[in-house]
Amino acid sequence: MGNNGTREIRFNAFDMNCVGHIQQGLWAHPRDQSHRYAELRYWTDYAKTLEAGLFDGIFLADVVGVNDVYGGSNAAALKHAVQVPVNDPMMLVPAMAAVTEHLSFGVTANLTYEPPFLFARRMSTLDHLTGGRIGWNIVTGYLDSAAKAIGLDTQAAHDDRYDLADEYMEVMYKLWEGSWEDDAVIFDRQSHLYARPEKVHKIHHHGKQYRIDAIHLCEPSPQRTPVLYQAGSSTRGRQFAATHAECVFVNGQKIEGVKDIVDDIRARAVEYGRGADDVKVFMGATIVTGRTEKEAQEKFEDYRAYVSSEGALVHAAGSLGIDLAKYDLDEPIETGKSSAIVSNIEAMTRTVGPQWTRRKLLEQMVLGSRQAPMIGSAEQIADTLVTWAEQAGVDGFNLSRTVVPECFNDIIALVIPILQERGLYKTSYRDGTFREKLFGTPRLPNRHMATKYRMTG
Template identity: 60%
Template sequence: MTKQMRLNAFDMNCVGHIQQGMWAHPRDRSTAYNTLEYWQDFARTAERGKFDGIFLADIVGVYDVFKGSPDPSIAHAVQVPVNDPLLIVPAMAAVTKHIGFGVTCNLTYEPPYLFARRMSTLDHLTRGRIGWNIVTGYLDSAARGMGLAKQAKHDDRYETAEEYMEVVYKLWEGSWEDDAVLCDRERGIYADPRKVHRVQHAGQHYRVDAIHLSEPSPQRTPVLYQAGASSRGKDFAAKHAECVFLAGPTKENTRTTVTDLRQRAAEQGRDPTDILVFLGRAVVVGRTRKEAEEKYEEYHRYASIEGALSHFSSITGVDFSRYDPDEPLRHEENDATNSILRAFTVDSSETWTLRKIFGEKGLGSRNEPLIDSAEEIADELQSWVADTDIDGFNLSRVVTPEGLEDFVDLVVPLLQERGIYKRDYAEGTLREKLFGRGRARLATSHPGASFRSLGSSAAPSQTLSPAAE
């Protein structure tokens, strides 16, 4: 059976996302990011292209490592200003029927009790189309904004995340039994108290003694996304993630990471095919290669190298204003995103410099875009899936909305003709669309499934006690 390619439209509720400087292009409309119409048009286009999901990035804090100041980020709109990604989801869901929404939410700064209700609410409003990209953050500026001196250590954040996941699993999966809601108008009983359970958790980081505030939503637990590529991050993803986002610079690096991730998942007792892997890419496409190159040359005039370096410095925790452009990158361990710098140093057989990364082909990003005719773009995407065992792509915007429109109009029909991309959506929730009909809930081999309540097929957690007898 031919492997079906998956696609997410990768974006952020801000002006400048990945390709820094593109907002200044005269046809770019990203400065309208703070309007409902902008996001509704975006969602309609992505659903017209049968995209599996809209993957919304987010950041808490500002990028202030480059030159020791937030000024370059502010000047070039490098993910600042940035608005809450959750609030635009209902607006997009209202004008679409099938496309899913994977939303980045930082668990470090919100109690699990309130967060669990927020995601359940979105799962209800979208009729089961919500996903959560689990992050712990990597910016000291975020910690300072929350009243802390600095963020926790890299691996300590993952330890906290493990406990956080346990709490939200208990709330989503274990508090309400499947048949707790009766909606019995004749007797005037909405829910059976005997089938609603109190979650009691007393751990190192969290204490909860409460009933989940929301009744069971279509998926209960949202589809779980994760983007950690460090060793600790891959362990976390292998245990919890259903969709993993990678940003490997080469096929060699990507293939190694995917193989390692799937092996770790198997060691956790999970089916490795229960994890879908998406690679981050940007595309500049034309009807011919010449048209694509002309479009790229036009875009390139607006690329912000200083914006790109500001972004790269903060995600790696290294102030690259101290580097010569032709100086080889060195690996440094810190509490930022270690895997990004490691991919360009320890895990790469090539020698990388700032000029090589952000050189002639860059569009204000560390990853070169794919620039070619629709036919060649389709070939390249297909080869990445075949050669690295990824499942699809998170396609980030370049100039919006025309970049997404070009891809939908020119590339998607070719992928459909080749039989490697769906012609229409399957019915059901986001999880069912990704993994098959009847899979609205977490797979039984997923650790979150072990917290299902007394009325479910899995054994209950011992920490759950009846709210009423």
């Protein structure tokens, strides 16, 4: 707790293995380095910078389709580099882990298109290679283009995807928690015995979507189950988060709306037998700061000159599931029933009211995204972050990049020292795995539903 009773504030860098992530168009800024996304050195330097700033982790988003809702084409997405081209985020993790000791890695992976048996091995491998510093952001996707790329006609309906996800998680828990007992591996050179067969169990799952009869291919990793992230704030998404997630990623422009989501998820978690503190909530935030308010405002105006309004609409169209190109500037937008990110539609309605127009959307997108930036001196930014933590109940922030790496250098040099002076930000890392740093235990607690699949010998 800080000096005023506020909990320690946590930071993740929020990025993606691509050129244009959230703030569309800022890759064109002369100081931005995101065009180097395909260089390994770019990511290893990035990781070292974040660890020097005592960031908890880097949260890597991902999509496996193209934002082609806008205009019914991928042309605008390609023109403005709106999350395309995009490379695999998991490939970055071992390299970044090799040059750091404490930084953790939250990786987005779409379970709809990942066979659970193989994905369980991939995540266990990353947990081994990072020494227990891996987390998984569980997503079910929102782009029809991704479904078509995998051979489907269209993606499943929003709530149906969560039903599939519940079964997928059951399979993952059986593999991670229930196949190998903790004392299965004895590594006895003298007797030529590596693992005791009677301590390794074939898991059986015959469900609606998945059928598996196999042992997990990996011996127990430091965390067994990676730290579980989830980013859905719709009603069905909140239910899923309260059941499974340890860290929840929320977006929102108003404190009251975010607080309602946070309180609801934690209350649901308690209903499911978990503790309210078993769920950490990270809010998406964009920060533009300087030594003075004037310096921050000048930096913001400089950044704004490079924003791509069309790129912002391309990204919004994909995540909202609405072709915004069909509407004139002041024509009311019909939201209808979308199978994209339902919580984004709900958040936008809270922000601009029930009747949207392209003009209202563009007014929100001052830095190329629907996320209104926090602009101010380091002191003002620190005050704003504390207000969000105290009034909305969030534990930390996923900080999306603007002009990289200077946006994170500014936060590390200017904002973090102020939070540290107030006793609200760590001055050194705790030892242990990702989960130990967040919750004080390397494995999921017994009250999490995954542990009913755990083998106890």
